[in-house]
Amino acid sequence: MAAVQWDPFEAIERDVRAMVADQRWADVPAPTQAQAMAARLLRTPDGGCWLFGTHARWHRHDQADGEWHLSAPPAAPQVRAAALPAHPAPPVPGHLLPAAADLALARGSTQAFVGPDVPRGLADRIRELLDVACGLREENRPFTTGPLREVFHEDATAPVAAMWGAIMWTAYAPAFDGNERLLSMFGEFLDRPLPGDDWVRWLPAMPLSALTSLYAERLARGARAATLVAAHLTDTASALLADPRFEFRAAALLAMVTPLRSRPWLDHPARDAETMAQAWMSRCPPSLRGALLPETSPGEHFRHTFYDLVEALSFVSVHGADPRAVAASLLAADVDAIAPTVAPQLYPWLDAELRRAFQVALGDPGHPLRGCWPRDGEPPEALRPADRNTAAALLGAGYATGLAWCRLTGTVPPPRGFPTSSAMVTCLIHQRDDPVPGAPATSAEWIRHR
Structure with missing residues (x-):
């Protein structure tokens, strides 16, 4: 049996995760943390120096400019196995020091929705929620403003639009098989063909402001209308947690919107969509802030x-x-x-x-x-x-x-x-x-x- 090759990158990542998970790590002064991290740097044969730090990701030190850059580590086993402790070690800047919130990240899958379909049980649950949203036509008048307005027929209700917005905002890469049930069940409500070709629907990224614009408009009509939108956003996000391609951003959406189900007036002072988006993002915990990077940076x-x-x-x-x-x-x-x-x-x-x-x-x-x-x-x-x-x-x-x-x-x-x-x-x-x-x-x- 061939010997298993030791991987210094895996070993350092395990070590850093164990060290930072210790409750005492947060109380360690930053200079001491930097010293501990410096002892865990790796140097590859090409001279590259590597740090497993913030965002629970690797960073590479550029000798040319003296800066650290976010960089996926080497993939070749022989390169990884040849890595040694970095001596002397370049300084570790404070903004790269990992925190417990970094290690709580569960980024999910980077797969698109072509090839592996959305699980049938998830699609069935979304269908159930959509049937409920369709039954609200009389008591929930059509919405009239915001980016989602351009996507739907005039008689589509705000809860239907909220569900679509939740799916599109939480998708890591919204490229869908043209036969995906998760899309086709919304077909009767859409006002225009979706972009794409015979095989794939190449959908644009959904900004958070599209969701906050919808919510702000409903809030202006009263607490009940706003609560219905918040409920459909959170119920949809809860269902989407079952698929790792939605999981990370679905968890962030739940953290931002769930409080609105019981306190629809919480963001009432934020009248416009952009200000409301800031209010929503302020409720996102540090472990999920990475899901907001498209909005923040x-x-x-x-x-x-x-x-x-x-x-x-x-x-x-x-x-x-x-x-x-x-x-x-x-x-x-x-x-x-x-x-x-x-x-x-x-x-x-x-x-x-x-x-x-x-x-x-x-x-x-x-x-x-x-x-x-x-x-x-x-x-x-x-x-x-x-x-x-x-x-x-x-x-x-x-x-x-x-x-x-x-x-x-x-x-x-x-x-x-x-x-x-x-x-x-x-x-x-x-x-x-x-x-x-x-x-x-x-x-x-x-x-x-x-």
Whole structure:
């Protein structure tokens, strides 16, 4: 039997988690915490220095600028195994010191909703909630304002819109199989075709202000109308917790909205949607604040989704490729196809190494990194994951990264997806969940023709 290779990165992560989970850690002075973390730095053969710190994620020290950058750790086992304690160790800044709230993070899955369907039990529960919302037409008059108004027919009620908004806001990467029941059950209420193609609905990111705008309008009509919206937001979020692709942001939505079910007037002083969004976010506990990065720091959100993309590409290390360089190349492919002029806006959010890879992939058609780009809508053979779950994670992380840089730069997301995530669909078309025997097939015609 082959010996199990020791992984210093896993060992340090376990050690840091155990140390920070100790209740006494919070009382340790910051300089002492920094000293303890400095003793747990790793250095890889390429000279990189690594810290497992805040956000329960790895950070890499850049010798060129002396800064620490959020960075997914090496994926190749031989590189990880060769890591040694970092001596001498660079200073550990206070903002990277981990806290107990960091270790409570449960980020969930980065998979999109193509390939693995939403569990049937979850979809059935949403259907039950939707039936209740449909029965409120008489006592809950149609809503009239906010971003969700543009999505629905005039006779759709606010609770129906609240459910849709909760699903879209909590989804890590809202790219859905065109036959997904979670979407098709809303078809009779939607006023326009959803963006996408024959296989996938490439939906835009839902801002929190869309939900607070809906709630603010109902609050202006009275406590009962507001309570109904809060109830449907929380009931939907509770159901979505069952799927790890919704779990992280669903937990955050519950923390923000649940108090409104018993105290609908809680945010009454915040009359406009943006002010109310701030009030909601103030109720989110530290362990879930990462779910709010799209609202609070689009740049940091981009960094975290790019981290996810690098991790989703870890399988390429088997072929000797660097997942970070490949991720930078795929980012370049999407930016080049959608909005090449915004590339300079992304430079400050990439470390020097990634920035060089991104720039050369953008500017040099003959560079080997261009070999990572899709051709005729297909990914190169080396980027075809070996299994469905890995392909769904790569599609999801790629789409989430695309939405993140669009949000950061003010770019309108493409209605048919980004080139790299669209190419990944070809790896999943024949690996989607089969229909339940005896259940009628769901038609996608409602999305294309109204």
